[in-house]
Amino acid sequence: MVSKPRLAHVVLQTSRPDELRDWYCKVLQAHVVYEGHGLCFITCDEEHHRLALMGAAELQPRNPGASGMHHTAYTFDDLDALLTRYSELERQGITPRVPIQHGVTTSLYYQDPDGNFIELQADNFATPDEATEYMHGPEYASNPVGVAFDPATMIEARESGTPVSELTTQSWARTACPGLPDPLAILTGA
Structure with missing residues (x-):
């Protein structure tokens, strides 16, 4: 082996x-x-x-136009744990630079004091095979970066009984949180 x-x-x-x-x-x-x-x-x-x-x-400030590592990512066990962590950090004055419903994950991108991104995420599928299958499907093909969403709106929806399976879709984010900035522009500094 x-x-x-x-x-x-x-x-x-x-x-x-x-x-x-x-x-x-x-x-x-x-x-x-x-x-x-x-x-x-x-x-x-x-x-x-x-x-x-x-x-x-x-050191020189981080230049989003330079090559190099973009972010590191840390996974939570489920969406509720991710949203709980969001609320805890918000109470400490730490808010995400951009929350993104990728479809394959629900992700919160924070920036550290040096400008490095860190992604806190929850997988939206039970297995890697299911996630890979989604990545080869039509929703992901049309928008692999995903849709920005408002975590507070997601928490309200979750507390009112909206199922996780609905909240973890790009279509929910588009419908529930219209008019938010393009997440790719924020991630790339464009």
């Missing part, structure tokens, strides 16, 4: 390690496992660290 690699962690270079450390610990409900010598290792699960911060002298 051939061993396959798994993603272990991501490292961000920053001139503001303390600010990023505090922000990521809040957003991910994470904790620091080691800090020193210009490094900070953070985890939010069973891995010894999922995110590392590497302190550096003055």
